[in-house]
Amino acid sequence: MLALAPDASSRRAAAGLASPSSWTGAGAVGDLVWGLCAGSGKDPYQTVVDAAGPSYRCSCPSRKFPCKHVLALLLAWANGTVPEQDGPSDYAHAWEAGRAAAASRRTAAAQRRAAGGRDDGGAARRAGQRARRVSAGLADLQTWLRDQVQAGLSDAAAGGYRHAEAIAARMVDAQAAGLASALRRLSAIPASGDGWPGRLLDEYAQLHLLARAHDRLTELPHGLEAVVRSRVGYTTSREEVLASPAVTDRWQVLAARDVLDGPVPARRVWLRGRDTGRFALLLSFAAWGNFGGNPDAVLAPGTELHADVHYYPGQPPVRAVTGARHGAAAGPRPDGARDAAAMLADWAAALAQDPWLTEWPALLAGTPGAAGGRWHLVDSSGAALPLLGQESLWPLLAISGGHPVTVAGEWSPAGLTALTAWHGDRAVSLVSVSPDSAPPGPAVPR
Amino acid sequence: MTTVSYDDLVAAATVGLSHRPLRVTGLTGAAGEHAGALDCGDQAAALLDAAALMVAARRAGARAAAGVACPLPAAEDTAAELPARAADLLEQARLADPALLASLLATTASLGYRAPAPLLPVLLDTAVKDRALRVPVAAVLGARGRWLAGYRGDWQQVAGVAVPGTAGPGTAGPDTSGPGAGGPAAAADNPAIWETGRRAERRGYLAALRARDPAAARDLLAAGWSQETGDDRADLLGVLAPGLSADDEEFLETVLDDRKASARAAARRLLARLPGSAFTRRAAQRATPLLRLEHHGRRPRLVATRPDRADAAAIRDGITARPPTAAIGPGAWLLTQMISAAPLAGWVRCLGLDPGQLVSLPVAGDLRVDVHAGWRLAAIDQASSPWAEALLAVPEPGQAVQRPPDAWPRDFQVAAVLSPPARAARAAALLATAAAMPNALTEVRSCPEPWPDSLAEAVIAALRRTVTSAARLGTAVTRAGWPEELASAAGRSLPATGPADYAAALARLAHVDKCPPHWSLALHHGAATIAVRRAFLEEIR
Numbered sequence: 013m014l015a016l017a018p019d020a021s022s023r024r025a026a027a028g029l030a031s032p033s034s035w036t037g038a039g040a041v042g043d044l045v046w047g048l049c050a051g052s053g054k055d056p057y058q059t060v061v062d063a064a065g066p067s068y069r070c071s072c073p074s075r076k077f078p079c080k081h082v083l084a085l086l087l088a089w090a091n092g093t094v095p096e097q098d099g100p101s102d103y104a105h106a107w108e109a110g111r112a113a114a115a116s117r118r119t120a121a122a123q124r125r126a127a128g129g130r131d132d133g134g135a136a137r138r139a140g141q142r143a144r145r146v147s148a149g150l151a152d153l154q155t156w157l158r159d160q161v162q163a164g165l166s167d168a169a170a171g172g173y174r175h176a177e178a179i180a181a182r183m184v185d186a187q188a189a190g191l192a193s194a195l196r197r198l199s200a201i202p203a204s205g206d207g208w209p210g211r212l213l214d215e216y217a218q219l220h221l222l223a224r225a226h227d228r229l230t231e232l233p234h235g236l237e238a239v240v241r242s243r244v245g246y247t248t249s250r251e252e253v254l255a256s257p258a259v260t261d262r263w264q265v266l267a268a269r270d271v272l273d274g275p276v277p278a279r280r281v282w283l284r285g286r287d288t289g290r291f292a293l294l295l296s297f298a299a300w301g302n303f304g305g306n307p308d309a310v311l312a313p314g315t316e317l318h319a320d321v322h323y324y325p326g327q328p329p330v331r332a333v334t335g336a337r338h339g340a341a342a343g344p345r346p347d348g349a350r351d352a353a354a355m356l357a358d359w360a361a362a363l364a365q366d367p368w369l370t371e372w373p374a375l376l377a378g379t380p381g382a383a384g385g386r387w388h389l390v391d392s393s394g395a396a397l398p399l400l401g402q403e404s405l406w407p408l409l410a411i412s413g414g415h416p417v418t419v420a421g422e423w424s425p426a427g428l429t430a431l432t433a434w435h436g437d438r439a440v441s442l443v444s445v446s447p448d449s450a451p452p453g454p455a456v457p458r
Numbered sequence: 459m460t461t462v463s464y465d466d467l468v469a470a471a472t473v474g475l476s477h478r479p480l481r482v483t484g485l486t487g488a489a490g491e492h493a494g495a496l497d498c499g500d501q502a503a504a505l506l507d508a509a510a511l512m513v514a515a516r517r518a519g520a521r522a523a524a525g526v527a528c529p530l531p532a533a534e535d536t537a538a539e540l541p542a543r544a545a546d547l548l549e550q551a552r553l554a555d556p557a558l559l560a561s562l563l564a565t566t567a568s569l570g571y572r573a574p575a576p577l578l579p580v581l582l583d584t585a586v587k588d589r590a591l592r593v594p595v596a597a598v599l600g601a602r603g604r605w606l607a608g609y610r611g612d613w614q615q616v617a618g619v620a621v622p623g624t625a626g627p628g629t630a631g632p633d634t635s636g637p638g639a640g641g642p643a644a645a646a647d648n649p650a651i652w653e654t655g656r657r658a659e660r661r662g663y664l665a666a667l668r669a670r671d672p673a674a675a676r677d678l679l680a681a682g683w684s685q686e687t688g689d690d691r692a693d694l695l696g697v698l699a700p701g702l703s704a705d706d707e708e709f710l711e712t713v714l715d716d717r718k719a720s721a722r723a724a725a726r727r728l729l730a731r732l733p734g735s736a737f738t739r740r741a742a743q744r745a746t747p748l749l750r751l752e753h754h755g756r757r758p759r760l761v762a763t764r765p766d767r768a769d770a771a772a773i774r775d776g777i778t779a780r781p782p783t784a785a786i787g788p789g790a791w792l793l794t795q796m797i798s799a800a801p802l803a804g805w806v807r808c809l810g811l812d813p814g815q816l817v818s819l820p821v822a823g824d825l826r827v828d829v830h831a832g833w834r835l836a837a838i839d840q841a842s843s844p845w846a847e848a849l850l851a852v853p854e855p856g857q858a859v860q861r862p863p864d865a866w867p868r869d870f871q872v873a874a875v876l877s878p879p880a881r882a883a884r885a886a887a888l889l890a891t892a893a894a895m896p897n898a899l900t901e902v903r904s905c906p907e908p909w910p911d912s913l914a915e916a917v918i919a920a921l922r923r924t925v926t927s928a929a930r931l932g933t934a935v936t937r938a939g940w941p942e943e944l945a946s947a948a949g950r951s952l953p954a955t956g957p958a959d960y961a962a963a964l965a966r967l968a969h970v971d972k973c974p975p976h977w978s979l980a981l982h983h984g985a986a987t988i989a990v991r992r993a994f995l996e997e998i999r
Contacts, residue, residue, distance in 0.1 A: 217512075
């Protein structure tokens with residue numbers, strides 16, 4: 013139960029609030045538990061928990077989810093100190109009813125989508141409206157890109173740091189959020205040193221390709237259409253993904269990486285199925301960098317999760333969410349490490365399916381070695397991939413000691429970012445991932 | 459038909475097609491077969507199409523590099539890696555408490571373990587920043603850690619420090635294999651390092667050679683002596699300390715005439731450690747006539763002579779004419795220095811009394827402070843526990859208080875050369891005297907571990923007295939800082955295992971009624987530190 017706690021201090025606080033004296037009017041019907049807990053506010057906080065979910069609501073202003081009141085109420089209930097009642101209190105009933113209504117709306121929407129095409133009029137109208145907006149926005153983007161090439165990229169440098177801001181804003185209006193963030197990212201390129209025109213043209217060309225592909229969206233094969241739609245900014249809800257067929261496997265958690273330079277902090281967790289050999293990417297977003305509440309974000313490299321994984325539409329299937337979980341344990345060192353040539357062949361095949369891919373999972377065996385002041389991972393055939401990032405190099409070199417090691421990481425056209433290395437059977441994270449709980453304080457005895 | 463490369467596209471796009479039109483119809487490389495897909499109606503669109511094709515071809519065509527050499531592997535380590543759970547405790551201590559980290563590292567080394575490979579980079583980084591951790595970290599590097607440190611100049615400062623109780627500095631030893639030619643770094647046994655390396659690297663090379671072949675190291679240093687800078691001369695001479703022998707005397711004598719004062723001082727320190735060297739014989743000859751025993755009635759006393767001046771030979775041997783403060787006369791200062799330079803054993807031999815008897819003798823005139831200052835300096839230089847014990851047992855002359863430490867070493871400096879049991883006994887006695895508490899704290903903290911039970915009990919007793927008196931007397935006493943510091947020193951150094959549970963003892967003190975909260979916190983922290991050290995020991999025993 014306390015595993016739900018977002019951090020250690022919540023756990024401690026909850027344990028302190030779990031005594032019956034902290035609660036008034038607490039009760040339970042089946043798995044629904046409620047109670048009032050006096051806090052620093054004028055009115056006591058209203059706490060309701062559905063222990064089956066678990067899902068919960070509390071009127072306290074805490075930004076931790078779940079808050080200490082929810083945890084404490086659950087603890088008290090588990091301890092048997094919450095009396096069983098005939099019916100829920102008013103606020104519990106209201107919350108329950110609201111949830112039921114939302115659930116039925118979601119179910120109905122999913123059924124409509126599943127039925128395909130037989131949308132009610134409103135949804136079809138909204139979808140058509142959005143498609144028209146996106147198409148108009150992409151036409152503007154194509155014009156803008158052609159104008160950049162006509163006028164010269166050196167104008168972009170003169171335009172300053174935010175040269176793409178106006179067109180990015182236009183993409184937001186056009187409901188093409190994916191394009192908007194891609195445009196905002198490239199505003200830093202003119203200041204990135206020698207060779208920037210080449211790098212800027214790379215990005216313009218990729219956007220141009222995306223816009224051209226979108227022009228022919230209906231002619232594209234189904235998988236490519238999904239890729240284009242997601243790159244443009246159409247989102248797929250978690251519920252829709254969970255409704256797709258599952259791949260059940262013993263998923264080894266290979267690596268975790270925080271991407272903190274975007275508008276919202278993101279974490280990428282890479283999995284590999286022991287039986288299927290398939291990779292999966294669990295992508296989580298969290299405001300304030302607190303990933304603790306997301307079960308997909310807290311998976312630690314070196315563990316193994318027996319679970320259903322559902323892939324997002326698109327090709328090659330990489331991004332996924334976990335559905336039903338059947339168990340978790342510490343895992344062995346993954347077998348199936350490849351050499352550089354095999355990984356690059358996979359990368360080329362993946363690009364053929366999605367030319368906009370920016371990174372690709374790599375599970376490699378190799379030895380770090382240096383040439384010309386640059387570090388590489390050298391496989392048994394002598395093929396070498398350049399290593400990116402100083403942070404991960406030194407622990408990787410220490411673990412290797414000049415011998416081959418198993419390394420998991422991300423491949424990108426610039427090189428390999430090593431994220432995890434196996435020291436014997438122990439997975440060692442080579443990059444720091446922001447802590448999910450309180451940072452280690454003074455060492456505390458067991 | 460215009461067949462273009464990607465660079466052509468970039469060049470045209472940078473200037474702008476309005477300034478430099480470019481009609482793209484053909485493409486180089488793998489993208490060439492798809493040139494038919496280019497937009498023919500619009501030059502700008504055709505350029506972007508072409509760029510998209512070539513970017514895709516370049517990204518998908520990524521190739522691995524060849525010809526990158528792997529480094530020579532690190533030598534096999536004989537010591538075992540710290541078990542995983544103990545390594546976790548080490549990492550927590552690294553983040554929370556450097557002193558606890560030092561203690562756990564010392565335990566690791568003393569039980570024959572080495573640091574786990576994944577922790578080596580952070581430990582080396584920590585020791586680069588915190589000099590106090592260099593020796594403890596160097597002691598747990600193992601062959602893997604020294605191999606790794608070879609790749610970074612700053613890490614070599616750590617790997618190169620001498621670890622007490624081993625043959626030489628961390629880089630020494632036949633098991634050290636350097637990184638291979640592919641690595642940007644240096645091997646400790648690569649002679650090119652001596653010619654071109656940084657000072658720390660050259661020092662490491664010389665130290666390794668000194669451990670293998672002391673004479674070769676000395677001759678190498680002597681051969682290039684006149685080309686070294688003054689700072690290098692002073693620094694590198696210290697490398698000769700391990701393996702010092704009479705064979706080194708001739709070279710060291712020549713350094714006494716060096717231009718650099720710190721090099722001369724380093725040579726004097728080494729020569730003073732050579733028994734029977736001409737240098738020590740000269741010092742003894744200068745000092746012996748300055749003190750004689752006089753039987754004045756029934757009680758003997760010492761009569762000291764203040765030299766008038768220092769001759770050129772004395773100045774060459776390090777005697778300075780100018781006293782450190784005006785309160786000390788020139789003659790008195792010469793007396794102190796000449797006594798301090800002479801071997802202490804000589805006094806016992808020529809005056810026929812043991813150190814305890816000699817220090818108790820009255821000294822004629824007002825010269826007791828000058829004679830004792832010389833003996834104190836000599837006791838420290840020559841690390842003589844019996845003399846230190848004798849000197850600390852007699853009352854301090856009144857004039858000593860105003861003297862700077864280089865003319866009157868403080869008690870804790872003299873106590874540092876006591877044998878561990880004598881040091882612990884002295885610290886325990888100081889703890890029993892409430893007035894001496896800040897001094898006692900300094901000496902208690904520097905007592906080598908493990909603390910004997912007598913000292914441990916004295917620490918607990920002193921803390922108990924303080925806590926109970928604070929409860930009685932109120933805030934006046936609770937402003938003193940030393941109880942907190944003593945509690946944290948206790949946490950680091952009290953025995954973690956054994957019949958007495960000192961963690962429990964500290965925790966009990968924290969719960970004494972009306973114990974001031976900041977002391978209570980420090981006592982709890984000390985108890986927790988002991989518990990971590992105990993858990994660490996349980997993981998690796």
